[in-house]
Amino acid sequence: MAEKPKVAICGLGACAGCDEAVIDLNEAILQVADAVDIVLWPLAMDFKYSRIQAMQDGEIALSILSGSVRNSDHQDMAELLRKKSQLVLAMGACACFGGTPGLANFRGKDDIFNWVYRDAPTVVNPSGSFPQTETVLNGHKLTLPSFFEHVFTLDQVIDVDYYLPGCPPPPDLIGNAINAVLDGDLPPKGSTLAPRKALCDTCPRNQHKPNRMEIRSFRRIHEVEADPDACFLAAGIICLGPATRTGCGETCIRINIPCRGCFGPVPGVVGSGPKFLSTLASLLVVERDDEIKDAIDSIDDPVGYLYRFAQPSSILGRRSAKKSMEE
Ligand code: SF4
Ligand code: SF4
Secondary structure, three states, X not given: OOOOOEEEEEEOEOOOHHHHHHHOOOOHHHHHHHHOEEEEOOOOOOOOHHHHHOOXXXXXXXXXXXXXXXXXXXXXXXXXXXXXXXXXXXEHHHHHHOOHHHHHHHOOHHHHHHHHHHHOOOOOOOOOOOOOOEEEEOOEEEEOOOEEEEEEOHHHOOOOOEEEOOOOOOHHHHHHHHHHHHHOOXXXXXXXXXXXXXXXXXXXXXXXXXXXXXXXXXXXXXXXXOOOOOOOHHHOEOOOHHHEEOOOOOHHHHOOOXXXXXXXXXXXXXXXXXXXXXXXXXXEOOOOHHHHHHHHHOOOOHHHXXXXXXXXXXXXXXXXXXXXHHO
């Protein structure tokens, strides 16, 4: 019998939500398990790192990696799987764009450690000790991965063949991606395995958008009475649909939650944040300086909206990633 293609599924700086999405393939996961030989999936099965190290280079047909790269352990695993795999798929917003962990790039490592191990009100640390990469205790050496200054996307650390965005990606797109690999029916290297349209193009609320949208100030979702059909943006509620790639199945929109951009920018755009900002600017109908200031001040968390899922892959994030790599 011909050998089945080997597949590895592995989370790096991940919350395990992407692994959960693979499990959400439900019955289809049985077909996948039948068609491939899963050689690594730390969340679901017990495999040994040494077994992967012992493999031939390129022996794994596909490695599906989720999560960002925040420490030396993540980097080592990403590099090992790249070496052993013919194809690498970056799965989820964290691997593709840095994800929500990437928001930490607005702070340095020292700021983060000082808060987490010293200044947060719930911390009790009388000796003021901070994590060390090496500690000797009772004659035994203990090691920890080193924490990087920066959160990196997967492709800032290794070569990536395909991208599957979302937080997490929907199971149907995961199933399509795995089948495309099994069938050898793949688009050009570097492709994102999701539709090439903006979320607004597929959003059911688009048909209720006014022909001309005019925004005077912004409101948060809890400040307005929920209308299940109205376009969020037309009601002055921040929704990143115009600047975000579709493919999510409009899951958030359908439960009355505006888009926050987990599918990343629309094709041809580097960062959804600046793109969305220019959309907002074109919709604002304010003229006087004080009106403009009031409108901007009514956005409660601009950085959180504009960079929630993609700071490390944005123009801003790429610059600091490059600097951090050079240091
Ligand atoms: S993309 Fe979302 S679900 Fe996947 S690891 Fe990151 S935070 Fe978790
Ligand atoms: S802005 Fe949001 S709610 Fe409005 S059509 Fe686009 S995705 Fe839908």
